Amino acid sequence: MMNSKTPTYKLNDDDFRQINRRSLFGFQLGWNYERMQGSGYLYTILPQLRKIYGDGTPELKEMMKTHTQFFNTSNFFNTIITGIDLAVEEKEGIKGEETVAGMKAGLMGSFASIGDSIFAALIPAIFGAIAANMATKGNPIGVFIWILAQIAVMVFRWKQLRVAYNEGVALVTTMSHRLAALTNAATIMGVFMVGALVATMINVKFAWAPNVGSVPLDIQNSLDMILPKLLPALIVAGIYWLLGRKHMTSTRAIFIVLIVSVVLSALGLIAKG
Amino acid sequence: MIAWWQIAILTLYAGYQILDELQIYSAMSSPVFAGLVTGLVMGDMRAGLLIGASMQLTVLGVGTFGGASRIDANSGTILATAFSISSGMKPAAAVAAIAVPVASIMIQTDILARFANTFFAHKIDKMVDEYNYKGIERYFIAGALPWALSRMIPVGLALAFGGGFVANLARVLNTSWKWLGDGLATAGAVLPAVGFAILLHYLPVKKHFAYLILGFTVTMLFSTVFGNIQTLGTAVAGVAKTFTTSFNGLSMLAIALIGFAFAAIAYQQSTATNAGGGSGSSDKKPAADEKGEIEDDEL
Structure with a gap:
């Protein structure tokens, strides 16, 4: 069964769909103080790990343990790390363990801060302000505008896994300056909106x-x-x-x-x- | 009085909203949506939206960063709306008297849920050792229970047993302690300022202070003009029966579009300078062209 050291399994569309589904609807259910999103990371890619390493192999147990270790990043960017991770594991198998563990620890912090500032602070602030402003006049439409915006964010979250898997670690460097520009622009709109809110709310x-x-x-x-x-x-x-x-x-x-x-x-x- | 079916729906929603916030983040876990749902269930959508909007603005800058607990504005909104409608307390007073205290007490149950999940994390370790894949998934999904129950139990209990107390409170605030009732209503009107100030601390205000002034001034001028026209329109309509035009208030979406235009200009400028290779490292030129698809996905 486990005759070859490098795995032969190639991820397909069904795998990506499954990972995205598990990430979008399950990633943070197991959040706890000890290892935060650790078990969530394993849950997201468990079926794919089983396909790559094979059920019951010592390699699988080793990697399952690696993936339950401490992990915490923005849940809007986590599948970027997952995508890069799986590209490495699919190619190198258990030999990639150190690469993967280092990559996860190295990227989770920076993605956490970018993700939190854009998706957990700015977008809710801007759309929350519009929704609240309409709501004070008894109009619920603003809430639904916000929901539509969040659905667009979900599409973005769904698509990034595939991009990260294809481009690997190179993605991080190509993305960084665009993200910086985007964050700068988003903060301008954020500051502008706060000024507007002070004047009305x-x-x-x-x-x-x-x-x-x-x-x-x-x-x-x-x-x-x-x-x-x-x-x-x-x-x-x-x-x-x-x-x-x-x-x-x-x-x-x-x-x-x-x-x-x-x-x-x-x-x-x-x-x- | 709150009917049993109302308690049931609101308790279920209280459980749903925290799972939504953790996972898909659909904005159905926002205070303003919580206000809408509770308002509809209780039969007064307007009151719900008012309370939800106040709480939304109060916590505008309070995000869940790095897994820190934050005040639970959603549960606060649910209870404040339900009690405000069932006991006749003024919505603005209910924000300060019920929503804010409840929201901050609920930090404790959030912490409890995060502790409880440590138990499941250890169960998962055991399942990994036993190659029990179903077990791993079962104990992982079981993590949803502490999360949901940490909201459902307090909200359900409060809705079922808190009615009498809140009804007395509402009566006192409307009569003998009217000064306190008015004070709480004023506090409810001031509280959004906290949300704005928190958000400002979080944003690079010093770098972008010009946009803060722009946003404030443009909106202040327009809202004064729109407000005066509305007052005038109402007055004229009262006098002249043939005057049927009604004026709407200032559209916040329009203001947001102005802000978006400023942001878009800044974005174009900064990517243009980067693509030109003006700043920093050498290999930036191809990167800018290849990445068209990612930029389209955002905003």
């Missing part, structure tokens, strides 16, 4: 109207003459500063803002706009 105003002589001074109206939406801009600037303080987490900041807002509202300084 924070509906508070000054409620304080001190009497000057016998005439009440409408502070909000005076401010509007200088710059509309000045108060929201100041609030965001203040929280931005707060978040930069030591020992500050987003959850703490949320509670501080909650309490301060209740107090200022109770004192009659600010009100919901």
Whole structure:
């Protein structure tokens, strides 16, 4: 059975479909503190490992153990690593073990940071903002626009496995400068959108109207003459500063803002706009 | 009062949304969608969308980076929406009074789920030793249980038994403690600012600050103009019966398209300089042409 050292099995379309299906619907189910996506990585390629090395062989057990080790990357890019990995294993078999283990450890960090910034922060921020903006007017269409965008992302996730398998490690170098340009462009849109959101989505105003002589001074109206939406801009600037303080987490900041807002509202300084 | 079938659907959704977020990430695991679903189930879509939108904006910059737990805005939205509609609490107040506290308590159950899965990881090691392929897959898929249950149990219990408490709370906030009810509503309006500030910390603001000013100013001017026209339109329609035109508010999608145009310009400029071989290493020229197919897949 296991007469030859280098495997003879070639991956076909069904294999790629199976890996993609398992990746898209199962990759992170086993996420745990000890080895994070380790078992997920094995699960994704288990049928292909069995075909490459053959059931019951010591090589298979060796590689199964290799693939349950610590692994954590962006679940939007994981099949790029899988594709490169399988191209190596299919050609070299067990001799490629060190290459594969090193490649996985070397690539997972950089793909994690690019993937998180584009797919876990920027796209949800941009489409989430549009969806939320429409939702405040009672319109659910924005949510469905976002779902369509995510389906496009799924297509991207589906296609990258094949590209990575064909191009191998070379892909990483050719991809890197395009990804850098893309990340830069996406952050521009992100920053622009935050500016737009500050101007529309924070509906508070000054409620304080001190009497000057016998005439009440409408502070909000005076401010509007200088710059509309000045108060929201100041609030965001203040929280931005707060978040930069030591020992500050987003959850703490949320509670501080909650309490301060209740107090200022109770004192009659600010009100919901 | 929340009917049993409403509790059942919402509990199932609470379990589904975390699996969706972990896997296909379809945006059906977003707070605004959670608000939509809960609103529809409870019979008031508008309230659900309002609460969902507030929570969406509050956690805008909070991503799950490197497997860190984050506040569970989805479960918070489900409970706040359900209780707001069933007890008559104002949606804006429900965001601050229910959604935010629930969302932050639920960090603990998230941590519990991630711990519980360590057990299955060790089971998988054993199955690997025994060449038990079915066993590996079975214990891997079983990992979905801690994940789903970590959301379903707290949400289900709260929906089933929390109604009375929240109804009392809502009554007090609407009457004797009105100052607190109004304060919570104001806080609900301010909370999105936290999401924006977190996002700014995450983005290269110093490098792109001009775009921040552009986004703010363009939107502020247009929203003032659109807002005033709407007010005017409503006033005129009240006076003149023949005036039937209705004005819509500012379209956020249009603003996003302006932002997209800026981003596209920047992208073209940076790839153009790279392809010209102006910056850095030598072998960049062929790379730019060969890679057409990948660029098409994105955005």
